[in-house]
Amino acid sequence: xxxxxxxxxxxxxxxxxxxxxxxxxxxxxxxxxxxxxxxxxxxxxxxxxxxxxxxxxxxxxxxxxxxxxxxxxxxxxxxxxxxxxxxxxxxxxxxxxxxxxxxxxxxxxx
Amino acid sequence: xxxxxxxxxxxxxxxxxxxxxxxxxxxxxxxxxxxxxxxxxxxxxxxxxxxxxxxxxxxxxxxxxxxxxxxxxxxxxxxxxxxxxxxxxxxxxxxxxxxxxxxxxxxxxxxxx
Numbered sequence: 001x002x003x004x005x006x007x008x009x010x011x012x013x014x015x016x017x018x019x020x021x022x023x024x025x026x027x028x029x030x031x032x033x034x035x036x037x038x039x040x041x042x043x044x045x046x047x048x049x050x051x052x053x054x055x056x057x058x059x060x061x062x063x064x065x066x067x068x069x070x071x072x073x074x075x076x077x078x079x080x081x082x083x084x085x086x087x088x089x090x091x092x093x094x095x096x097x098x099x100x101x102x103x104x105x106x107x108x109x110x
Numbered sequence: 111x112x113x114x115x116x117x118x119x120x121x122x123x124x125x126x127x128x129x130x131x132x133x134x135x136x137x138x139x140x141x142x143x144x145x146x147x148x149x150x151x152x153x154x155x156x157x158x159x160x161x162x163x164x165x166x167x168x169x170x171x172x173x174x175x176x177x178x179x180x181x182x183x184x185x186x187x188x189x190x191x192x193x194x195x196x197x198x199x200x201x202x203x204x205x206x207x208x209x210x211x212x213x214x215x216x217x218x219x220x221x222x223x
Contacts, residue, residue, distance in 0.1 A: 043202070043214030
């Protein structure tokens, strides 16, 4: 069955450093992969969408890579800030819907 | 900005009650989705809809039904609530058919006692 893996352990980094979150998927080949941010008690917020032929996409301090050979996406936040602390969800698509990972909690401390 | 609203932030119901969760979006999106989110299990798709009066089962439709009589409104119905349906319920809408970005509401935390 289709499976998505994100590191369930929280990632703790110091302000100003680059945070790197990993998303691995198995048993399917998505054409798109999305990343969302979720704050406690709130709905997820869309951040970035990357297509299978794009390899890398940037938006301000965010960068996403998509390696279809490794079946992996990496999500980077450069110059991280305490306000970046949240849970980040990856969501590779299937034909008509998204499948969400369980998310990785990022904690940026001053 | 896209706005997705859900009828309640918190809801407490008794086992066996019929529960209605309402979702409204204001951006004329074609697609609407209902998810539940539980610790360690992530977001799981219950039902989705691409058009008025159309519905598709997601990954965990058992115990739920949906209604979409108007484009902007998508309702989730628990015919007979059970304690294992205690969860955070999230509604989302999206502009195109296919897996484009989704816009989520604030969620309804439902407790069934």
